[in-house]
Amino acid sequence: MKAELLKKEGTKVSLKITVENDKFEAAVTKAYNKNKGKFNIPGFRKGKAPRVVIESQYGKGVFYNDAIELLFPEVYPEAIKELDIDPIDRPDLDVEEISKDNGLVMVVTVEVKPEFELGAYKGIEIAKVDNNVTEAEVEVSLQEMQNKHARLVSAEDKALEKGFTAIIDFEGFVDGVAFEGGKGENYSLVIGSNTFIPGFEDQLVGKKAGEEVEVNVEFPAEYHAENLAGKPAVFKVKVNDVKVKELPELDDEFAKDSSEFDTLAELKSDLRAKLEENAKASAEAEMRNAIVEKVSANTEVEIPEAMIQHQIDNMLMELNMQLQYQGLNLQQLLQMTGRSIEELREERREDAARLVKSSLVLEAIAKAEAIEVSEEEMNEELEKMAKMYNMESDKIKASLRETDIEDIKGQIKIRKTIDLLVDNAVIA
Structure with missing residues (x-):
């Protein structure tokens, strides 16, 4: 297999993939063996007609499309890896030539991630966030418990x-x-x-x-x-x-019935501790989001439409999963709110574009800073997942596909990249 970059215009890339004739012929033979049972040829039992006879009746290229479908998933990943191309959408395929001398020659056009120059990402100034827990918030949390037990x-x-x-x-x-x-x-x-x-x-x-x-x-x-x-x-x-x-009375009996504590005072103390822990995590998340937004704003990126649409797809998929926990689905939500799917997608377009841009910028920083994920870090992540799902880490690992592992590594890499931004930020 030979791969050649033909041209690149913006985020559109054209490449030529050439497959040797021997390899293409082997794929045609596979296609023939897979499909020969579909042909009724006079003088032969169904599925027993030789390839040459079928080709004489239906044309020499009768099995070419099926052969290409068999070959393409094999040669395309090799080609984009060789040319260091990062596709973001399905490729368009055009067969340029099939011959004994040149084999199968295909021209592939595909949209790729945009190239851009990174803006400043170190020494970014962000405001320190302190989320202090008030007595009123503790009371609200207690009332929420009271309502749950109503x-x-x-x-x-x-x-x-x-x-x-x-x-x-x-x-x-x-x-x-x-x-x-x-x-x-x-x-x-x-x-x-x-x-x-x-x-x-x-x-x-x-x-x-x-x-x-x-x-x-x-x-x-x-x-x-x-x-x-x-x-x-x-x-x-x-x-x-x-x-x-x-509503139940808020007293020591309520604490005993609704929690592991014997007194209302102990329950309130535990609620405060949890609220303070959540407030700390929320403050950290707020500062991390703030620095990502500032760093992202420092970089100009032309975001491909395909990436925005894919992000909207993911957002609606997550929304549908959340609705299912409530016994609903996306179609029912549309029915209840009187909105169309197109309106729902448009509502999420701005957020989707912002998320895509941030992701692209963080990936570029990770590459610039040579941030990688070690085997130890991967194992630690799998241990966390195992604990979350109450499974053994070996079983979690065995259940993951290669794409799942790459996704997890990607998440760790982005997290480490944001850590780097925070460590190099000026927090006032």
């Missing part, structure tokens, strides 16, 4: 208000016709949570258990379901139950 109890004599939970049956109609997905039974709805269409929950305020009400709303103009977008709807709602939170 019970929902029926309050049939009370009317719904914000913060109460309504247990409802509902069915929605547009132009007098029930629509798909507009019906539910014994649905638990927290008034004021803005879970439903704007205006829906407000019209339940003041209702009591057993009451029925017609709720009139209008779907947002940009609602994901085109048949409902911008249309007025009527929901027939029955309030089956009204529930309110019953």
Whole structure:
């Protein structure tokens, strides 16, 4: 295999990959053996026709595409490694020549990471962050625990208000016709949570258990379901139950029931210690983010669109995973908020571009400073992962693919790079 760089314009690179005829012929033979069973040739049992006979019937290049599909994943990584190219998107492939003399000649065009000059990244001035924990914050943390241990109890004599939970049956109609997905039974709805269409929950305020009400709303103009977008709807709602939170008393008994401590004073002391630990970590993270932003701002980079779109893909994937922990998914979020996937992607575009730029700058600094990851550092990271997932580190390591290991090394390298920036910063 021979690789040759043809041209580079901005972040677009064209390269020529030449595969020797013997190697290409071997791939064609593999393609023939893989696909010969698909051909019915008169005089031969299915799958038994010789390659030359199939080629005479369907053309000499009948197996070329399949052969190239077999070869490309092998020769392309070798070519980009040889030419020190760092692709960021799928390559476009054009077959230039197939001949006995020159073998397979392919021209590949692909978008790569941009080249740029690093700005100043040492001696950057950042403000020292001190996140002191107040008594009010301890009380808020204690109240959060109190709320987590609250019970929902029926309050049939009370009317719904914000913060109460309504247990409802509902069915929605547009132009007098029930629509798909507009019906539910014994649905638990927290008034004021803005879970439903704007205006829906407000019209339940003041209702009591057993009451029925017609709720009139209008779907947002940009609602994901085109048949409902911008249309007025009527929901027939029955309030089956009204529930309110019953909070436990904040005393020593609460401490015993909700924690490992015997007294409320001990519980509050532990909450303060944890808040102080979190505040310290938050302050460090804030300063690290600040220095990355300043260093990134010192460098001009033309960010390829493909990298921004890939970052948005990752952000939406993470969002979907977070939603799944809450029993939802991305499609349901769009439905509840009346937004389209295009709007959601555009909302995240600015953050995605900022993250991509920071990543590119940090990678460039790591390269300039020859920052590497030692085997010891890798093993320490695997030990942390093993502890997090309650597994043995050997089993964690065995489960990782090569790409996973490279990703972990990349994360460690970026972390070390930010450490270098902080160590060389002026913290005022």
